[in-house]
């Protein structure tokens with residue numbers, strides 16, 4: 001699991017907030033309670049803009065080793081609303097309609113914590129349950145093989161952007177090794193170290209990666 005503080009910086013968050021405020025209430029639609037939310041074309045456009053920023057983020061790239069991203073979805077939970085315990089669908093479609101495997105999921109919080117209560121993203125791992133509530137602009141990327149839910153919102157309204165990622169490697173232990181090396185590369189300044197790290201990361205991706 002990875003937490004990324006300010007995946008959207010202040011200006012980007014202000015921009016997305018303005019665009020979200022301009023959306024009609026029906027831009028996010030839900031079927032029966034507990035069913036996934038659907039975005040109309042206006043909401044999809046805002047999420048497309050968020051996607052263009054988030055997918056370029058160096059830590060998203062380093063941690064997820066993304067091969068494909070799903071469409072980004074705006075979720076909205078008002079008072080009393082929740083999204084009950086569920087697993088992640090193993091296969092989804094990317095923006096081009098191509099099938100993709102969901103190795104990782106993320107939630108990018110879009111509402112400030114002071115503006116709502118409840119609404120934690122709850123992940124059920126074998127070693128316990130984790131409640132995640134982050135500040136607006138912050139993001140959590142987590143593995144998909146566990147049940148999760150959005151706890152009921154008890155005050156205000158919670159907006160979030162969610163999505164799924166197919167990684168070049170489906171094995172978490174391999175992703176962890178690559179993430180360590182990618183982080184070293186992000187801070188490396190010595191030219192020989194940079195070249196050696198790029199060579200090693202590339203060799204490991206050829207060994208482990210699939211497209």
Ligand SMILES: O=C(O)CCC(=O)C(=O)O
Nearest residue numbers: 075083107121150160162
């Ligand atoms: O809004 C969230 O944090 C996650 C929602 C969710 O799990 C889903 O819609 O599948």
Ligand SMILES: [Fe+2]
Nearest residue numbers: 086087088148
């Ligand atoms: Fe979910």
